[in-house]
Amino acid sequence: MAKAVLEKSQYWANYSGAFQDDLAKLMVPCDSPEGHIFINEGDRINSFLIVESGTLYRTKRQSEEGTEADVPFQIDVVGPGSVTGFLHVAGASPHEEVAFATIVAGTGGARVWEVSGDDFRKMCESNSMHSLEVVKVLSNRLRSTTKIVRSIVDKYHDEDENGSSTKKSLIKVLCYDTTSWVKETFEPQVKAFNESGKDLMVKMDFTNDRLNAHTARFAVGYDAICLFVNDTADAGTITVLSMCGVKLIAMRCAGFDRVDIKTAKTFGISIVRVPAYSPYAVAEHAIALLMSVNRRIPAASTRVKMADFTLDSSLLGMDIHGKTVGVMGTGQIGQILCRIITGFGANLLAYDVFESDAVKNMGGKYVTQEEIYKNCDVIFLMMPLLPATKHTINTSVLPLLKKGVILINTSRGGLIDTSALVTGLQSDIIGGCGLDVYENEGDYFFQDWSGKAIIDSTLTALLGNNRVVMTAHQAFFTREAIDKIVSTTIENIDNFSTGLRGKDLPNSIC
Incomplete structure (x- = not known):
């Protein structure tokens, strides 16, 4: 037997x-x-x-x-x-x-x-x-498994450009979802770090692939991986990463809603992020979206470029001065946004589970979500995406909104139920919308789809609506913000190399 x-x-x-x-x-x-x-x-x-x-x-x-x-x-x-x-x-x-x-x-x-x-x-x-x-x-x-073994061995025996073994400690990092700006900004800063006289040498490689359970195996032999907002580090993916020997996930962003923190803790993988880079960048972009939607800037620009210099009601906007503006989420970015809004001479209402004295001192009044919906001509969503905040704007909220409200979201796409947004636009409850994020952006954003068919019907509905202004998650994208993202990420990797783990790491998630 x-x-x-x-x-x-x-x-x-x-x-x-x-x-x-x-x-x-x-x-x-x-x-x-x-x-x-x-x-x-x-x-x-x-x-x-x-x-x-x-x-x-x-x-x-x-x-x-x-x-x-x-x-x-x-x-x-x-x-x-x-x-x-x-x-x-x-x-x-x-x-x-x-x-x-x-x-x-x-x-x-x-x-x-x-x-x-x-x-x-x-x-x-x-x-x-x-x-x-x-x-x-x-x-x-x-x-x-020779390739795997060789990759792991190489981690400890990499040679410098002259062919001699380096005396510095070495940490190998694989950077996923690499677009041109990522490589162009990381490479010179990594080089400068390696030439700074520190005892650590960072070897960063790049792949255009996004992280998922299939591409996780590319990380064999790497100590750390560097991820962006649309990389997926779910339970299955982290399990593979652990088997590959990865001990650090370095997020080059603030958000980490696509990372399974519990699984990472189970396998002893530390996670760090860039908690703040340039809050001014995101707040200013939110204002840019508001003015583009309100004053019909994209439509007006298209007309003028076609030598059509006429005016009609389709280009009619409103003064922000004297209007009631609601900011939902008054963290660091939200507070900067509130300060800008007060410069317009608008009435400022705010909502957050943690009230900010700074917002109160600038004339803002904290109210309930329902009061925001009922009274505001403009609503900014500046909250993190959590179970409690997912689909803050949904079908049940539509009847509560002030008719013609302008909605701006530069935070996380999941704050809005996109089907409810489309319904609100079609029914004229929502008068206009500025989006830098989208609920299902992972399949499209940071990629060129100009020669392919977009099969997401809600996305195409938004793209075809002339009252919607959409940018592809670029609110953070300023020189100052990028420099901060790169320098903080390298600093996080340096801290990890000193032996710090988990919550002992600055900027740690787990």
């Missing part, structure tokens, strides 16, 4: 019949109910398991404090014919290796065969041919 299990498993296909015969004599069957734990994470390993039927789950403990610390996180599934623990037993001295994860019987239980590490080693010691077989098979597997 045990020999039949080995013969069905591809894992043992390269071992001889004699090897399989002797191994079968060591196999002990075990019918395990769902939830049975074979080995706990951190325990010493001295056996391996061969799955005949059912599944085993490999899980890790959550690294968060409090009640979630004991909630397991599933890494992968070990199915029929698969083996777990063999490399620990075959490649280590007795009791030398500890379990990276907990092994537990999956849904419906599992039938497995257990082999004692001590017995397996005695089998190999008593028959030199068996030992040679193990070495041969493991060597072939090693050769099949």
Whole structure:
């Protein structure tokens, strides 16, 4: 019976019949109910398991404090014919290796065969041919991953331009979602950092690909990766990154809503960001969108360029002076925006769960969301995207809005339910809209779609509406902001290289 299990498993296909015969004599069957734990994470390993039927789950403990610390996180599934623990037993001295994860019987239980590490080693010691077989098979597997091994080794043995080994410590960083401005701004600052006399050498490589579960494997051999707003670091992706050896995710932006923080903590991956670069850039862009929408600047410019110098009601705007303007979200950017708005002579209403004395001192009045909707001629969305703020503007809000309101969003696309926005525009409840972000922008923004068909119907509805002014997430895009993003990102990487981890890192998320 045990020999039949080995013969069905591809894992043992390269071992001889004699090897399989002797191994079968060591196999002990075990019918395990769902939830049975074979080995706990951190325990010493001295056996391996061969799955005949059912599944085993490999899980890790959550690294968060409090009640979630004991909630397991599933890494992968070990199915029929698969083996777990063999490399620990075959490649280590007795009791030398500890379990990276907990092994537990999956849904419906599992039938497995257990082999004692001590017995397996005695089998190999008593028959030199068996030992040679193990070495041969493991060597072939090693050769099949030569590129991965070489990449990891290169991480420690990179040479400088003159061909001599560098005496500085080295950290390798892979920068995802690289567009022209990213490479053009990072390369000179990285070079300047490496020439500054510090003991750290940063080697940054670039890829145009966005991070996802498929492209995560590109990070093999890298200590850190650098991400932007539309890179996806979900649970599956972070699992792959961990297997690749990545220990740091450096966000070159403030937002991190596409990063699974819990999974990163589970695998001991630190996450840092650039919490502030140029709040003036975003606030000023929001005003630019307001004036473009209100004074019909795009339409007017198009007319004039066609030598049409006429005026009609389609170009009619309103004075911002004397109007009521609402700012939802009065963090650093929101406060700067409030200061600009007061310069127009507008009445300022604000909403935030944390009220700012600075906003109050400049004449702003904190009110409820409903009062913002009811009274404001212009509404700015300046909030972070959180579960509590997602779809702040939705279908149920439309009847509450002051008819003809102008809506401006330079924060996060998910603050607006886009289908509700389209409905509001079509019904004239919303008189105009300025967007620098879009709910489903990940598939389109920062890419050239001019020669391809856009299949997102809500996006095409917005692009075709002459009361909508849209820019492609460029509110941050000023020289001052970019310089700050790059310098802070390099500083974050430098801090990580000193041994700081998790919450001890400045600008840390986890």
